[in-house]
Amino acid sequence: MSQDVYPVPIEWAEKARVDKAAYDAMVRASLEDADAFWLDQARRLDWITPPTKANESSFAEEDFAIRWFADGELNVSANCLDRHLATRADQVAIIWEPDDPAAEPRRITYAELHAEVCRFANVLTAQGVKKGDRVTVYLPMIPEAAVALLACARIGAVHSVVFGGFSPEALAGRITDCDSRIVITADEGRRGGKTVPLKANVDKAAAHTPCLKSVIVVKATGGAVTMSEGRDIWYHEAAASVPATCDPTPMSAEDPLFLLYTSGSTGKPKGVLHTSGGYLLWAAMTFETVFDYHQGQVYWCAADIGWVTGHSYIVYGPLANGGTSLMYEGVPNWPDASRVWQVVDRHQVEIVYLAPTALRSLMKEGDHLVTATSRKSLKLLGTVGEPINPEAWRWYHDVVGEGRCPIVDTWWQTETGGHMITPLPGAHALKPGSATAPFFGVEPYLLDPEGKRLEGKAEGNLVIARSWPGQMRTVWGDHDRFFQTYFTTYPGYYTTGDGARRDEDGYWWITGRVDDVINVSGHRMGTAEVESALVLHEDVAEAAVVGMPHDVKGQGIYAYVTLNAGVEPSDALRKTLVQWVRQEIGPIATPDAIQFAPGLPKTRSGKIMRRILRKIAEGDTSAAALGDTSTLAEPAVVEDLVANRVG
Numbered sequence: 001m002s003q004d005v006y007p008v009p010i011e012w013a014e015k016a017r018v019d020k021a022a023y024d025a026m027v028r029a030s031l032e033d034a035d036a037f038w039l040d041q042a043r044r045l046d047w048i049t050p051p052t053k054a055n056e057s058s059f060a061e062e063d064f065a066i067r068w069f070a071d072g073e074l075n076v077s078a079n080c081l082d083r084h085l086a087t088r089a090d091q092v093a094i095i096w097e098p099d100d101p102a103a104e105p106r107r108i109t110y111a112e113l114h115a116e117v118c119r120f121a122n123v124l125t126a127q128g129v130k131k132g133d134r135v136t137v138y139l140p141m142i143p144e145a146a147v148a149l150l151a152c153a154r155i156g157a158v159h160s161v162v163f164g165g166f167s168p169e170a171l172a173g174r175i176t177d178c179d180s181r182i183v184i185t186a187d188e189g190r191r192g193g194k195t196v197p198l199k200a201n202v203d204k205a206a207a208h209t210p211c212l213k214s215v216i217v218v219k220a221t222g223g224a225v226t227m228s229e230g231r232d233i234w235y236h237e238a239a240a241s242v243p244a245t246c247d248p249t250p251m252s253a254e255d256p257l258f259l260l261y262t263s264g265s266t267g268k269p270k271g272v273l274h275t276s277g278g279y280l281l282w283a284a285m286t287f288e289t290v291f292d293y294h295q296g297q298v299y300w301c302a303a304d305i306g307w308v309t310g311h312s313y314i315v316y317g318p319l320a321n322g323g324t325s326l327m328y329e330g331v332p333n334w335p336d337a338s339r340v341w342q343v344v345d346r347h348q349v350e351i352v353y354l355a356p357t358a359l360r361s362l363m364k365e366g367d368h369l370v371t372a373t374s375r376k377s378l379k380l381l382g383t384v385g386e387p388i389n390p391e392a393w394r395w396y397h398d399v400v401g402e403g404r405c406p407i408v409d410t411w412w413q414t415e416t417g418g419h420m421i422t423p424l425p426g427a428h429a430l431k432p433g434s435a436t437a438p439f440f441g442v443e444p445y446l447l448d449p450e451g452k453r454l455e456g457k458a459e460g461n462l463v464i465a466r467s468w469p470g471q472m473r474t475v476w477g478d479h480d481r482f483f484q485t486y487f488t489t490y491p492g493y494y495t496t497g498d499g500a501r502r503d504e505d506g507y508w509w510i511t512g513r514v515d516d517v518i519n520v521s522g523h524r525m526g527t528a529e530v531e532s533a534l535v536l537h538e539d540v541a542e543a544a545v546v547g548m549p550h551d552v553k554g555q556g557i558y559a560y561v562t563l564n565a566g567v568e569p570s571d572a573l574r575k576t577l578v579q580w581v582r583q584e585i586g587p588i589a590t591p592d593a594i595q596f597a598p599g600l601p602k603t604r605s606g607k608i609m610r611r612i613l614r615k616i617a618e619g620d621t622s623a624a625a626l627g628d629t630s631t632l633a634e635p636a637v638v639e640d641l642v643a644n645r646v647g
């Protein structure tokens with residue numbers, strides 16, 4: 001374990017919103033007098049009817065429910081826009097940095113954003129969208145993406161953003177699952193100098209989505225698209241004839257705000273549902289506290305809006321605080337690996353929030369690309385999405401931040417709505433690679449496989465013992481799956497699916513997933529999802545997918561494939577299968593290695609022994625690593641797998 005400790009810089013201890021004493025006091029209050037603490041915190045939001053109750057949740061089967069602030073009423077878009085108009089109408093809400101460094105950035109003030117959101121909301125209403133309807137959003141990283149989300153929130157529609165890198169097949173599955181009648185898309189997206197045919201993808205998806213009735217198309221690149229009469233409309237045309245005002249719809253705190261599909265251990269991605277009051281409070285509070293955000297600071301989260309990080313920390317958290325959120329259309333290493341730092345200089349970014357995979361890919365291109373830029377504006381650095389290796393952490397700290405910026409390594413999940421375990425920059429000395437300490441109201445434990453709580457220095461399964469306002473409320477259309485997935489492994493706890501350890505100083509270290517989810521470039525991928533895609537191919541009899549270590553991506557995808565009788569393995573078939581998976585799910589699911597296997601190691605009861613497959617993919621093929629193979633139905637299978645390992 002790394003023993004480096006980076007103390008809280010003096011100016012941070014003195015000036016930050018939360019110092020160590022305040023952190024300790026607030027943690028205590030949040031756990032010992034939780035309802036009073038949360039009703040007090042709820043005053044961060046503008047309520048139409050302030051809540052009188054805080055937590056009414058239970059993780060127990062007999063009265064299972066996640067409920068917060070249930071008698072409160074508010075509108076999320078009004079909290080992100082209207083309430084700022086009196087004091088900061090002309091302040092920039094969104095800075096948009098286009099993919100092409102030569103193109104002009106856009107600066108959108110709160111007044112302008114408010115007007116645009118109202119227009120978009122009116123267009124949605126004109127299309128027949130009503131409170132509670134699901135609206136699928138399949139957009140590139142353009143300001144209209146934030147506008148579309150807030151427009152849904154304004155009229156009480158439930159947005160379901162699908163990452164622009166997902167294939168038409170994946171998009172169709174998500175449209176159908178939530179019975180979405182409308183999709184918001186763009187002609188094309190732009191990323192790293194390439195175009196993404198979003199509208200064409202929607203057209204392909206539409207062939208499998210009878211529920212889909214209308215498509216709103218934002219003109220982003222001006223590329224040619226086919227418009228289908230009676231189904232497709234241009235946003236700019238529809239927006240020209242609607243007013244720039246729209247009253248926000250009053251919503252119960254527990255009315256749904258959005259759905260976001262995420263991967264789990266089973267083949268089918270699940271629609272994680274978040275509601276209005278608790279989610280917004282969690283996003284707003286963690287944003288302000290963890291990033292120590294102060295008015296006027298330019299903040300940049302480089303995630304895509306297609307992931308939860310983009311929801312909570314590009315749109316809802318920053319805007320609920322009246323902040324200035326930079327939105328970047330492109331990728332970190334285009335045109336070259338200094339782009340991120342050039343953008344920092346160009347817009348005088350003070351807080352930057354990146355994924356470790358991006359840092360590793362920039363780090364390997366050399367320090368000169370960083371040191372050629374100023375970065376004097378930077379004050380705080382953040383990471384999210386996967387464990388950060390201490391080497392990348394130190395590079396971020398020493399080279400990017402020149403040793404003067406604390407790093408907040410924020411552990412959380414789509415399901416948690418916002419940060420759960422993270423340092424606070426004014427309160428915690430930092431250890432490279434440690435997510436550090438629970439946020440207010442978060443009560444984590446480490447459990448052994450039998451469910452016994454581990455005390456002190458220990459490693460085990462990370463669970464949370466009580467609800468917090470940002471917790472997901474259900475899996476869309478399958479409340480039982482929600483309960484089964486998260487609350488039955490260890491009854492009485494929310495099971496995160498991650499492993500963690502606590503060191504002798506009480507610091508938390510996330511060790512990675514303990515289920516069949518792998519983390520590729522900070523993106524969650526269910527191994528079962530990739531397996532389902534592979535077995536759809538006519539030549540594939542069976543497939544087993546595991547993670548393998550990858551220098552830049554963190555984890556890569558390693559697939560063992562058994563072919564149908566009579567089909568010969570070949571490099572051409574390997575390429576075909578890689579292409580096949582990209583087409584079924586999207587480029588983020590591209591297998592890094594495919595090993596043709598005459599058989600897979602199975603127990604006599606037919607269960608695939610993934611532990612062995614993981615070890616082989618990791619290249620650890622010693623007898624000690626593979627363990628006892630005598631219980632296998634056909635022990636010889638393992639020898640063949642070891643001999644023909646790819647990579």
Ligand code: 6R9
Pocket residue numbers: 262307308309383384385386387388409410411412413414415435496497498510512513519522523524
């Ligand atoms: C926000 C987000 C969640 C999974 C989570 C864990 C991993 C996220 C991390 C981290 C170590 C961190 N993860 N942040 N692991 N340190 N700071 O990424 O949500 O896409 O749902 O992924 O990502 O394994 O369980 P999501």
